[in-house]
Amino acid sequence: MNIDWEALHSEAKLIMKKAYAPYSKFPVGVAALVDDGRIVSGCNVENASYGLGLCAECGLVSNLISTGGGRLIAAVCVDADGNYLSPCGRCRQLLFEHGGNEMLLMTPDGPSPMSVILPWAFGPDDLEK
Ligand code: THU
DSSP: OOOOHHHHHHHHHHHHTTOBOTTTOOOOEEEEEETTSOEEEEEOBOOSSGGGOBOHHHHHHHHHHHTTOOOEEEEEEEOTTSOBOOOOHHHHHHHHHHHTTTOEEEETTEEEEHHHHSTTOOOGGGGGO
16 A cells, blocks of 8 residues: 655644643644555543543544544654654554554654564454464
């Protein structure tokens, strides 16, 4: 499947502008290509009860499932400047659940598979053992 990284980057920057991050003032946007060709995205949504803030990847996964599910092929996560952002540990786990080891994440060094981003990940297969 062809991956239009520029389209993903643009979509991530677009949704980053919609982030609700009044406390950290650190807006995040993420966009991903799904195996049926659609693009899903999300932004962070913080809360006055700080610990309840939702990362951008939470929104993306919710968007993925609510629009029909599927597997994530490639993702781009950005900060306020549109620079590639490293997803936090919890969000790596969220992305892994829906993209597996093969999903590609854009990094400053180019696309990198989840097997590198989250090595020896715990996932759905472990529950079958
Ligand atoms: N954040 C994300 O949305 N995704 C990440 O992968 C890293 C962190 C958000 C959480 C919080 O709203 C803000 O960035 C600062 O930590």
